[in-house]
Amino acid sequence: MSVSNVTATGINRSERITLVRFIALYSFLVLMILILGSTIYFKLQKDLMLQTKRLELEEYSKELIDGLKLLHIYFDRYRTYPRNPLYRSAIYDADHVQIFSTLKHPEGVRLDRVIYTTDGVIQYIHVLDSYYLGTKYTVVEIDDDRRWFVQTWNSILIYGGTLLVIFLIAGVVLMRLFLAPMRNAIHLLDRFIKDTTHELNTPVSAILSNIEMIDTEKIDPKTAKKIRRIEIGARTISTIYQDLTYLALNHKIASQDEHVDVSSLVQERIDYFRILGESKKITFETDIQPGVRLYIDRGKMARLIDNLLSNAIKYNKRGGEIFVRLRPKELVIKDSGIGMEEDQIKEVFKRYKRLESGAGGFGIGLSIVAMIANEYDLDIDIRSRKGYGSEVRVKWDEQ
Amino acid sequence: MGRTVVTILLMTLTVFASDMNVYERNCVECHKKLPVSLDKFFFNYLLKYSSERRVKQALRNYLKHPRKKASLATEELVARYGLMPKTTLSDKELKEAIDIYWEKYKVFGKIE
Numbered sequence: 001m002s003v004s005n006v007t008a009t010g011i012n013r014s015e016r017i018t019l020v021r022f023i024a025l026y027s028f029l030v031l032m033i034l035i036l037g038s039t040i041y042f043k044l045q046k047d048l049m050l051q052t053k054r055l056e057l058e059e060y061s062k063e064l065i066d067g068l069k070l071l072h073i074y075f076d077r078y079r080t081y082p083r084n085p086l087y088r089s090a091i092y093d094a095d096h097v098q099i100f101s102t103l104k105h106p107e108g109v110r111l112d113r114v115i116y117t118t119d120g121v122i123q124y125i126h127v128l129d130s131y132y133l134g135t136k137y138t139v140v141e142i143d144d145d146r147r148w149f150v151q152t153w154n155s156i157l158i159y160g161g162t163l164l165v166i167f168l169i170a171g172v173v174l175m176r177l178f179l180a181p182m183r184n185a186i187h188l189l190d191r192f193i194k195d196t197t198h199e200l201n202t203p204v205s206a207i208l209s210n211i212e213m214i215d216t217e218k219i220d221p222k223t224a225k226k227i228r229r230i231e232i233g234a235r236t237i238s239t240i241y242q243d244l245t246y247l248a249l250n251h252k253i254a255s256q257d258e259h260v261d262v263s264s265l266v267q268e269r270i271d272y273f274r275i276l277g278e279s280k281k282i283t284f285e286t287d288i289q290p291g292v293r294l295y296i297d298r299g300k301m302a303r304l305i306d307n308l309l310s311n312a313i314k315y316n317k318r319g320g321e322i323f324v325r326l327r328p329k330e331l332v333i334k335d336s337g338i339g340m341e342e343d344q345i346k347e348v349f350k351r352y353k354r355l356e357s358g359a360g361g362f363g364i365g366l367s368i369v370a371m372i373a374n375e376y377d378l379d380i381d382i383r384s385r386k387g388y389g390s391e392v393r394v395k396w397d398e399q
Numbered sequence: 400m401g402r403t404v405v406t407i408l409l410m411t412l413t414v415f416a417s418d419m420n421v422y423e424r425n426c427v428e429c430h431k432k433l434p435v436s437l438d439k440f441f442f443n444y445l446l447k448y449s450s451e452r453r454v455k456q457a458l459r460n461y462l463k464h465p466r467k468k469a470s471l472a473t474e475e476l477v478a479r480y481g482l483m484p485k486t487t488l489s490d491k492e493l494k495e496a497i498d499i500y501w502e503k504y505k506v507f508g509k510i511e
Contacts, residue, residue, distance in 0.1 A: 071510075072442060081510045094449035100510045131449040345508045 013185060022169070032169045038156045049148040050115045052124065057124035059113065060087045060140045065128060072132035091135040099134060103141050112136050117144050135320050197244045204241055207234040232279050235272065239306055242274050243368055246303050255297035255375070262292045262301065266326050269305045273313065279321040288326040295397060296376055304372045307365040308333045308392055315390065329398055334391040339384045421492045422499040435476060440503040443471045451501060458497050462486045 067082025069089065081100055090101035096111055101108070108118030115124045124140045136376040211231045216224045270284055277284060294301065312322045325335040373380050373394070384390035416428055438472050448454040465482045486493055 072446065075442065075506065075509075076438060079509055079511050093451070095452055097450060099506060131446050133510075134449045134454070136449045212482045 015179065018179070019172070019175060023171060026171045026175075027164075027168060030164060030171075031211050034160050034164060038160055039154065042152055043276055045148060045152040046117070050117070053142070054115050054124065057087075057122070057140050057142065058126075060084065060089070060142075061126040061138055063088050063126060064138050064140060065126070065132070066362070068132040068135055068138070069130075075133070075181065080364050087140050089141065090139040091133065092137040092139070093134045094131065094136040096137075101139075103139065105141070109139050111139075120144050174189050183288050193244065194248050197241065200237070200241045200244075204234060204238050208238060228275070229279070232276055235276055239310060242303065242306065243365065246300075246368055255296055255300060259293050260296050260298050262294050262331070263288050263290045263326055265298070265301060266305055266324065266331065269302060269309060270324060273306075273309045276310075277313050277322065280311055280316060282316050283321050285321055285323045286325075288324065291330070292326055292328050300375070304369055304378075304394070305331075307369050308394075311335075311365055311392075312337070312390075319367045320389075329396055331394040333389060333394075334389065336389045339386045420495070420499055422496040422503075425486075425488060425492075426496055426500065433480060435472070437500070437503050440454065440472070441500065445506070447471060448462070449466075451505070455497050455501060458500070459493065462493060462497075 048187070063084065064082055071078065071080075071082065083102060086265065088102045088104055090103045090106060090109065090111075091099045092111060093099055093290060103123075105119045105121050105123075108121070109123060109125075110116060110118075111125055113125060115122065117123075120143065121141050122144045126138045126140070128136055128138065207230070211227060211234065214227060216227070219227075266288055267286070270286060274284060309322070309324075312333055312335040316335045318323065320336040322336075323332075325332040325334075369380065372378070377396070379393075381393040381394040381395065383393070426437065444454045444457060448457045462483070463486060465485060467477065467482060470477060470482065488496060
């Protein structure tokens with residue numbers, strides 16, 4: 001991914017998710033409407049077809065009844081049922097008993113209806129006033145050529161499909177239109193963060209390198225103390241700068257993984273944070289086994305450790321302690337801070353889970369930890385007790 | 400001698416009677432006198448009442464209570480021969496007669 005596509009806020013991803021969800025809901029609704037419309041259209045077409053066929057069937061029915069009338073009168077001499085190759089028919093008495101039938105589908109006959117389709121045939125029912133041969137109902141049947149059916153389906157597919165496509169395009173366009181102001185605002189913010197981040201680097205580095213150059217032996221203790229405070233401030237800004245850089249740029253750039261000596265890295269970061277801890281009179285206690293290694297991007301590992309340490313300071317009480325232990329496959333950072341209630345941990349975990357799915361999150365610090373842990377399959381375990389402090393365990397498999 | 404004659408007479412009567420069912424004995428015998436045949440009456444009933452159940456019910460009603468209003472026969476016929484006398488048959492015999500009448504003239508199975 002090119003750097004220009006990278007955003008600090010993950011707007012592209014969020015936008016895509018919003019778009020996909022919207023389109024899903026939208027297509028569902030559009031599809032529902034189209035199905036409803038198609039059903040009505042289908043019924044109308046069918047009724048139309050039946051209306052056209054009805055005229056023909058009424059003719060046949062009349063012809064059949066004339067035949068039945070003659071048969072009724074001359075039944076003592078003549079008993080041949082009136083047949084016509086154009087249609088098939090049946091006669092039923094008032095108790096719905098079939099008197100005679102040449103139908104293809106006598107089982108589909110519905111004497112309570114007038115005209116309907118069943119099993120590939122169209123049947124038309126006529127109720128007689130005079131019951132020739134006892135016939136109350138005549139049924140006339142012709143084959144349903146299904147042409148209307150195919151035609152109707154064709155138009156439904158063609159017009160429905162076109163409409164669906166048009167609706168979808170309209171939906172996407174509208175969605176983009178609605179999202180545009182929001183996206184612009186976020187892009188503006190994004191650019192601002194990136195630009196500011198770059199511009200922060202130079203002054204902060206200048207302050208830090210100049211403080212290092214000051215020989216504290218040669219100045220009076222009061223000034224030295226003030227300079228120390230300036231250094232703490234500058235270091236705090238520097239860590240924030242690092243985090244911002246990571247979010248805005250780094251995590252999208254391919255990692256440069258190497259075998260990192262975690263032991264010296266952890267020691268180095270503790271030394272760096274010691275000054276920051278001093279302002280709250282926090283002491284560090286370390287138990288670091290030398291030579292612990294991990295295959296990881298050095299900068300990212302530093303971000304992870306920094307954020308855990310910075311949290312341990314932030315949520316610690318004055319004069320508290322931070323305990324850091326490093327073993328192969330495990331880093332533990334424990335504070336003597338305020339701690340969290342059971343349900344608060346649950347909440348943190350829930351949010352941590354949510355982080356895994358990529359959404360934005362709680363404090364930038366922990367989201368960075370979560371992102372890095374995610375990328376390198378590190379296992380994060382947070383334990384906490386209200387009033388006693390929290391313990392974060394980072395575990396990994398040996399590579 | 401006289402006894403033998405009576406016996407023979409009785410026997411012929413029973414043989415004669417057993418040969419003819421209640422329909423032939425009763426309905427046909429009387430209707431012979433009419434110019435309109437029984438099958439014409441039947442088809443009139445069929446034309447008006449349609450199904451087996453309804454035709455039989457109408458026949459039973461008419462035979463038990465012949466009324467001018469209910470009659471399907473022509474005015475002239477009724478004027479000349481009078482209404483059909485109320486049947487003298489028992490309910491069972493009447494049912495049998497009507498069943499035979501139906502079987503004889505029904506169209507079921509006769510259409511080709």
